[in-house]
Amino acid sequence: xxxxxxxxxxxxxxxxxxxxxxxxxxxxxxxxxxxxxxxxxxxxxxxxxxxxxxxxxxxxxxxxxxxxxxxxxxxxxxxxxxxxxxxxxxxxxxxxxxxxxxxxxxxxxxxxxxxxxxxxxxxxxxxxxxxxxxxxxxxxxxxxxxxxxxxxxxxxxxxxxxxxxxxxxxxxxxxxxxxxxxxxxxxxxxxxxxxxxxxxxxxxxxxxxxxxxxxxxxxxxxxxxxxxxxxxxxxxxxxxxxxxxxxxxxxxxxxxxxxxxxxxxxxxxxxxxxxxxxxxxxxxxxxxxxxxxxxxxxxxxxxxxxx
Amino acid sequence: xxxxxxxxxxxxxxxxxxxxxxxxxxxxxxxxxxxxxxxxxxxxxxxxxxxxxxxxxxxxxxxxxxxxxxxxxxxxxxxxxxxxxxxxxxxxxxxxxxxxxxxxxxxxxxxxxxxxxxxxxxxxxxxxxxxxxxxxxxxxxxxxxxxxxxxxxxxxxxxxxxxxxxxxxxxxxxxxxxxxxxxxxxxxxxxxxxxxxxxxxxxxxxxxxxxxxxxxxxxxxxxxxxxxxxxxxxxxxxxxxxxxxxxxxxxxxxxxxxxxxxxxxxxxxxxxxxxxxxxxxxxxxxxxxxxxxxxxxxxxx
Numbered sequence: 001x002x003x004x005x006x007x008x009x010x011x012x013x014x015x016x017x018x019x020x021x022x023x024x025x026x027x028x029x030x031x032x033x034x035x036x037x038x039x040x041x042x043x044x045x046x047x048x049x050x051x052x053x054x055x056x057x058x059x060x061x062x063x064x065x066x067x068x069x070x071x072x073x074x075x076x077x078x079x080x081x082x083x084x085x086x087x088x089x090x091x092x093x094x095x096x097x098x099x100x101x102x103x104x105x106x107x108x109x110x111x112x113x114x115x116x117x118x119x120x121x122x123x124x125x126x127x128x129x130x131x132x133x134x135x136x137x138x139x140x141x142x143x144x145x146x147x148x149x150x151x152x153x154x155x156x157x158x159x160x161x162x163x164x165x166x167x168x169x170x171x172x173x174x175x176x177x178x179x180x181x182x183x184x185x186x187x188x189x190x191x192x193x194x195x196x197x198x199x200x201x202x203x204x205x206x207x208x209x210x211x212x213x214x215x216x217x218x219x220x221x222x223x224x225x226x227x228x229x230x231x232x233x234x235x236x237x238x239x240x241x242x243x244x245x246x247x248x249x250x251x252x253x254x255x256x257x258x259x260x261x262x263x264x265x266x267x268x269x270x271x272x273x274x275x276x277x278x279x280x281x282x283x284x285x286x287x288x289x290x291x292x293x294x295x296x297x298x299x300x301x302x303x304x305x306x307x
Numbered sequence: 308x309x310x311x312x313x314x315x316x317x318x319x320x321x322x323x324x325x326x327x328x329x330x331x332x333x334x335x336x337x338x339x340x341x342x343x344x345x346x347x348x349x350x351x352x353x354x355x356x357x358x359x360x361x362x363x364x365x366x367x368x369x370x371x372x373x374x375x376x377x378x379x380x381x382x383x384x385x386x387x388x389x390x391x392x393x394x395x396x397x398x399x400x401x402x403x404x405x406x407x408x409x410x411x412x413x414x415x416x417x418x419x420x421x422x423x424x425x426x427x428x429x430x431x432x433x434x435x436x437x438x439x440x441x442x443x444x445x446x447x448x449x450x451x452x453x454x455x456x457x458x459x460x461x462x463x464x465x466x467x468x469x470x471x472x473x474x475x476x477x478x479x480x481x482x483x484x485x486x487x488x489x490x491x492x493x494x495x496x497x498x499x500x501x502x503x504x505x506x507x508x509x510x511x512x513x514x515x516x517x518x519x520x521x522x523x524x525x526x527x528x529x530x531x532x533x534x535x536x537x538x539x540x541x542x543x544x545x546x547x548x549x550x551x552x553x554x555x556x557x558x559x560x561x562x563x564x565x566x567x568x569x570x571x572x573x574x575x576x577x578x579x580x581x582x583x584x585x586x587x588x589x590x591x592x593x594x595x596x597x598x599x600x601x602x603x604x605x606x607x608x
Binding site (some may be wrong): 186188189190191192195215216217218219221222224225226233245248251252256259262265266267268295296297299300 | 490492520529549552558
């Protein structure tokens with residue numbers, strides 16, 4: 001590790017979304033025991049947060065149909081959070097019954113995306129989430145809020161930074177402890193990332209912000225660097241870069257956790273995560289999925305035999 | 308520090324040379340010529356055309372004379388060629404070259420393994436080229452390899468990079484392209500290296516040549532831009548693997564670079580669509596998939 005480069009956070013919390021966001025966007029349905037093994041391996045890498053599954057109707061997301069079994073089947077390591085997605089109150093209750101101790105809700109900065117994705121307007125979705133956060137508050141369950149399409153929408157194109165700020169503020173005000181700003185289709189660049197964060201930072205404290213960058217246009221690490229230079233200290237990523245882009249056939253989706261950690265290590269930023277262990281978990285899931293990794297660090301490391 | 312970015316960035320296209328040189332399949336001369344001609348239509352101002360090196364060492368570049376003589380040379384576009392020594396330089400000039408490049412390295416072991424001599428000896432060879440180039444009024448671009456790491460030596464001290472860069476600049480190279488040859492660099496090591504080099508060479512004479520082997524290229528380039536660098540090398544479709552990591556990628560893709568620069572409001576003069584079309588052409592000809600993510604994605608915005 002190098003001495004910490006000035007102007008950047010000393011510590012970055014990595015939120016691993018591979019088992020949920022990653023697998024959800026993989027074509028092959030992954031058997032429950034493989035999912036559980038993946039999460040168990042990730043639990044041993046030092047990752048502080050691993051998004052486990054989604055309590056959504058299996059009609060909509062067949063990949064996540066085994067949410068209860070996965071939630072109940074995984075090892076729970078002390079010091080590791082295991083959030084799950086809960087799109088509504090019903091999902092929330094189901095998650096709690098299955099042992100969840102943290103949940104996430106998913107808003108969007110685009111009306112069209114909200115309608116196409118969850119069949120309702122942004123306002124209606126906010127109302128649904130308020131039911132969740134109210135129940136969660138009563139039970140002392142932390143809630144993380146996501147804002148999709150923060151840097152662009154597959155339907156609307158450009159998304160106005162003030163809109164992202166507005167939706168973020170609604171989620172934060174209703175009790176979400178952290179807002180993860182998602183570049184859902186990966187179209188953002190350091191230019192649009194900076195503008196969007198400037199607008200959001202007027203409404204939300206920096207310490208409550210996270211970035212969730214997709215690498216569909218290869219911009220993710222540059223965007224994450226920009227966010228960190230502005231003080232953001234929470235970054236979402238997916239082991240092996242699991243998860244394609246549902247809006248661009250054949251294109252990549254999530255940024256690979258290995259590639260993010262490689263960059264952070266090089267910057268002297270502490271993450272608590274063991275890169276080799278993540279690469280091994282990535283190797284495991286890629287073998288199980290019979291696919292090549294999307295992580296360049298993994299590709300290069302396995303080729304040069306430095307793993 | 309996220310300071311102001313340059314308003315303009317010069318993109319140096321190295322696909323036809325650095326890219327193709329590291330592709331397994333031998334590319335027929337007409338395909339190379341067509342590639343360069345298509346690139347000439349994209350707005351790129353500098354296109355590295357070929358290498359006047361012995362075909363014994365680099366079979367892919369055996370047709371250097373035919374390529375340089377066969378391409379359509381657009382006015383306002385520079386077509387530099389690699390010249391490892393005086394003989395290569397003379398052959399290049401005879402074939403019509405108006406600009407040449409020489410390749411040094413910041414690592415002794417790499418120099419030994421790559422061109423069979425020490426750094427000092429290689430600089431001696433370059434002196435001959437510089438002298439001849441000066442007499443012929445031919446501009447020379449200097450490359451320094453392994454600036455952020457070496458496949459044999461590992462870490463490379465920033466001071467060593469600064470020393471070699473200074474020597475090449477003092478010799479008369481108008482520009483020094485700093486190459487992360489195996490792509491191991493991160494924004495941290497990029498910053499440290501540039502800070503050292505910028506003490507010896509003015510930032511206006513610096514370029515970065517980042518490989519994307521570890522996915523770090525665009526982040527490294529972003530850092531370099533923040534430090535005032537305004538010349539960036541890239542390869543259409545991300546052509547060129549890494550000879551030190553089998554199956555791994557090499558050069559950063561020009562399309563992905565241009566996408567980022569335009570998103571930052573930086574002027575490049577490059578038409579991204581035409582560039583993507585060129586990438587599609589060469590990938591079809593090579594029967595391979597593109598390494599450019601921008602090209603792969605079909606989202607419309």
